[in-house]
Amino acid sequence: MFKNEKTVVGIALIFLAVLTYWTIFSSSRLPGGEMSDTVSQGYPFFSYTESRLSQGELPLWNPYIFCGVPFYESFSSPVFYPLRGLPLILFGSEVAIRFLFPMHLVLAGFFAWLFLKSIKVSRWGSLVGTFAYASGAWANTLFYAGHGSKIICWAWLPLLLWAVVKWAEARDSRYIAIGAIAIGMQGLSSHPQMILYSAGCALILSLFLIKKPVVRSVSASIGGLTAILLLGGALAAVQLYPGYQFSTHTSRGEDLSLEAASSYSLAPEETLTMFLPGLFGLRHGFTDSTVNGVPVYFGRLGLRLSSEFMGVAFFILGLTGIVFGKNRNIRFALLALTITGAVVSWGGYTPVFAILYRIFPIFRKLRAPHMAAFVTTSSIALASGMGFDALFTRQLSSVKLKKAMIALGGISGLFLILMLAADPVSRALQASWWTRVGITDTSQFGAVIARRTALLSKDFLRVFSVTGLFAALLFLTKKGKGSVWFFSVSILAISSVELIPFNRDFQVYLPATTIESMFPDAPLLREITGEGRVFPGGNHLVPLEIRSVYGYHAAKPAATDKLLSLIGSSSPWVLRQTAMTSYASSEGAASWEQFRPVLAEGIPGYPLDPMPRAFIPRSVFEGSVDVGFDAVANGIDPQIRSFIQDTPVEYDGVVGTAEILVDQPEHITVRTHTSGAGYLVLADSWYPNWEVTVDGNAASLYRANGWMRGVPIPDGEHVVEFSYSNRNVKFGGIISAVAALLILLFVLFSTIKRKRLNA
DSSP states (O other): OTTSHHHHHHHHHHHHHHHHTHHHHHOOOOBOOTTOHIIIIIHHHHHHHHHHHHTTOOOOEETTSTTSEEOTTTTSOOTTSHHHHHHHHHHOHHHHHHTHHHHHHHHHHHHHHHHHHHTTOOHHHHHHHHHHHHHOHHHHGGGGTTOHHHHHHHHHHHHHHHHHHHHHHHOOHHHHHHHHHHHHHHHHTTOHHHHHHHHHHHHHHHHTTOOSSHHHHHHHHHHHHHHHHHHHHHHTHHHHHHHHHHHTTBGGGSOOOHHHHTTTOOOGGGGGGGTOTTTTTSOOSSGGGEETTEESOOSSSSOOOSOOOOOHHHHHHHHHHHHHOSOHHHHHHHHHHHHHHHHHHHGGGSHHHHHHHHHOGGGGTOOOGGGGHHHHHHHHHHHHHHHHHHHHSSOSOHHHHHHHHHHHHHHHHHHHHHHHTHHHHHHHHHHHHHHHTTOOOOGGGHHHHHHHHHHHHHHHHHHHHHHHHHHHHHHHHHTTOSOHHHHHHHHHHHHHHHHHHHHHHTOOBOSOOSHHHHSOOOHHHHHHHTTSEEESOOGGGTTTTOOBSOOOOSOOBHHHHHHHHHHTTTOHHHHHTTTEEEEEETTEEEEHHHHHHHHHTTOTTOOSSOOOSEEOOSEEEEOOHHHHHHHHHTTOOTTTEEEETTOSOOBOSOOEEEEEEEEETTEEEEEEEESSSEEEEEOSOOOTTEEEEETTEEEOOEEETTTEEEEEEOSEEEEEEEEEOOHHHHHHHHHHHHHHHHHHHHHHHHHHHHHHHHO
């Protein structure tokens, strides 16, 4: 069994995953902690998705936050990504979230191994490179914040690169199919920015694999890559197409300013954290990263929730592979990727990003260039396999080995000196930070300085130890002692000591073991809220199916952002006009009757009752979206006067009632009775995918008061039905199905062709 290289790699990766994520396998505690997206967004959204799927419904709309918001289209429910959707359906949300990271560690390692074998790295070099990729901190420390979609994209990247290499070699259609699957899985995982960076990696690698005749090779390489990207994008169209349609209604639909696009850039000096992770105080954003309330992190990133640390051992091997690797084209490609990833991640700290922003429109839609750092760490990790071969399989001459040994010995000695001087070095590094925050007397921060110094001392000790051990291993190699497997196992042992405890330090767990225990039922709050909403509310009420005015979600329509900014003004009128019926805080909940006196204080004529979600305005006037928002901000009661965008008819003096009969996420039925023709207004968020009928006949849906839904109705009694259209998902699903069929045909064509050649 152990003679089979795949078996060895598979067992080793499973062992690595279990060690790295031991708490997951040894306890029932759930991942997550303060500020973790897993807690604030992951669990509520997964719970809602699981609930809807159990009813045989795809969750297209979330009515429980922000007065309603698109859900599936906003990349909040990536159920069509198999390794998320299937565990969710079969085993539930807890299992789907718990095992996402260890599962993709194994997957990423195996794909990295495939790539390394395709570029002719040795058996033991491939094992080293596999571990370098799979155990790197960039992906595994994302666990800290719960950014699962990023680790999914990272895991599929080496399979995409493998397909590019194999296509360049064989021009076999099955490699287009496999590359398309890699892109498709990234697309279904719901992180478009990571997909774009991955596509850029594939393009750069393709350019370095061009052969003679050049024109023919370029056309074949670019044509194959284009087919991979188009087919992969089509495979993920069931997610990407609705997501694209959604993006046109968000702030991302318009170009971001250069300042916004370059926000959350990685300061160039922080690239050094690839081998000195505590240089600027490690992570930031959680209470365990502060001393006496002062953040230990003092870099310029703003919110550092993961680490670029890749282990000193793998960093040395990666640089060696890029400089001395046997495969010239691959090492140059990995060098280009390393530099490109670093420069893009630096974002606004260099003039290069401004040039990219002006030339390439896609850079005007994205922010947080820091994400591109994974391109650098991934490239160096993959190069470490070639670096191992260069140092330990007799590829380098005795003279070069001796120079490398002396250099590593010198570096080891230097860091021994730095370790002894860690305190003054730490203070010197922090000097600019003290200046930036306006602190002149640093004596009061002794505990913080001590913590930072301890982190830096640990870094210097690590570099000193690893470079010293490497020098010793090279000495044995130069003397012809020790076997290749011994060197490989030694390096894996060194790197395991470096990375496994480090990665586990970024893991945060809850005392809770089920989602239900995290979100206990609140029957009293549900009762006092009724058909209205809780202010401020939030995602924690989604599993309880209680509507909120507020919530947490990075992707929102522009109208929702504008409404939230109005609510932030704390105007009592604005709060009422969200159909708020209760107020909830950590101290408890208050009904409208209890909270109204606080809202109405000093405001003559403030209504006695909360604004209902469905009502018939007395007067209706034509008004743009901005006019509608201004009316809400200025306290004009929509029940008395509503402003409808592009309405063909205005009404005045209408009297009527509206009663919600059916209230489901994607289907709402309202019975109306009016004294004359008028409008029904539903104080739920407007979005173009909503369709409406009056007595079963199609009707027009208008945008009311900036963000509500308005429907013209004749006089008398009528039944108005709002239904959320799944047309974008259906259209995307058809494209995905066609792409899946084409991928299958590509594989069948390749199989038939190879059988004929072998016959």
